Amino acid sequence: MFDLYTHATPNGYKVSIALEELGYVYSVHPIYLSKGQQFEAAVREKNPNAKIPILVDRERDVTIYESQAILLYLAQRSGQLFPDQSExxxxxxxxxxxxxxxxxxxxxxxxxxxxxxxxxxxxxxxxxxxxxxxxxxxxxxxxxxxxxxxxxxxxxxxxxxxxxxxxxxxxxxxxxxxxxxxxxxxxxxxxxxRAVRKGLEVPARMDPSRLPRRKAA
Ligand SMILES: N[C@@H](CCC(=O)N[C@@H](CS)C(=O)NCC(=O)O)C(=O)O
Structure with missing residues (x-):
């Protein structure tokens, strides 16, 4: 139903966590930022800002970027995880x-x-x-x-x-x-x-040891 273009980053995790929480079925398309895949034409045509995450809702023919916009879309589509406009x-x-x-x-x-x-x-x-x-x-x-x-x-x-x-x-x-x-x-x-643990596995587990040492000012 959904295609998620993502990588193991804070903004990417938000969307996989929300999809897991809502129990939606989705296909994962890893975008390797270190290889510059976010700048490829196929990504830029979905997000002119060349960043992940991007969500495609195939059923509704809707493509969205910006993680908070995606979260709001999922909340409104499901009627869950956000207050209703009537309040x-x-x-x-x-x-x-x-x-x-x-x-x-x-x-x-x-x-x-x-x-x-x-x-x-x-x-x-x-x-x-x-x-x-x-x-x-x-x-x-x-x-x-x-x-x-x-x-x-x-x-x-x-x-x-x-x-x-x-x-x-x-x-x-x-x-x-x-x-x-x-x-x-x-x-x-x-x-x-549980959904958070599962969402953090998408597309691969974050390895904090890859970060260089913290610099002193
Ligand atoms: N405001 C955007 C930020 C998206 C963003 O900065 N994504 C990062 C990964 S967390 C990215 O794709 N970086 C690649 C780049 O800057 O080239 C959002 O919330 O979705």
Whole structure:
């Protein structure tokens, strides 16, 4: 029913986790980023921004990129994992947190991984800036989770899936959640879900040992 173009990355995992949670049948098409396969014409015609994840819903002839848009599509298609528009306060609480995941969590955590682990040169200002912003965002998440099991309250949702992708890679890279106890409890709760474990196997298990050592500023 679905074709998922993905790789073992935070954004890729979000979609495989959601598909597993919803029990949808899907074919996996691994895109090897290190080989530059995201720039091939067949990928660019699905996503002009040349990035994974991309989801094709063959039944409806719909192709979507941007991980939060894909999560919202799956939630609306299934009628699960997100508040209904008939409950405006809950719906917009979910929307603002999805945008927060798109505009803050993904870009800032991505830059932190880049400057602290992957950049070919050591840029102390870049390291300091994104380490501080990453720490600050983990505190923001911690405050959002105060007194709540999940980002939207009692109900697990695509907001949890969107944030989990990046917290998972941060933990795998050696960041601790000890200073953010609400985030730590939430992470353990989400990490233990069967669909999350299965989604993390798609397309292949992440190997954090492949990351270079963390750079000092
Ligand atoms: N905002 C996009 C970001 C997608 C993204 O950056 N994907 C990365 C992998 S996590 C990628 O395809 N990188 C390849 C490249 O930048 O060339 C989303 O949420 O889907």
């Amino acid at each position: 405006p306060a809950s719906y917009w609480d979910g929307m603002q947190k999805l945008f927060f995941a798109s505009a803050s969590i993904g870009p800032m955590f991505g830059q932190r991984m880049h400057f602290s682990f992957l950049a070919p040169e050591t840029v102390p200002y870049g390291i300091r800036r994104y380490e501080a912003e990453g720490d600050r965002l983990m505190e923001v998440c911690d405050s959002m989770l105060s007194g709540r099991e999940y980002f939207l309250g009692e109900q697990y949702s695509i907001v949890d899936i969107a944030v989990y992708g990046w917290i998972k890679i941060a933990v795998a890279a050696g960041y601790t959640l000890a200073e953010t106890p609400n985030l730590l409890a939430w992470f353990d709760r989400v990490d233990a879900r």
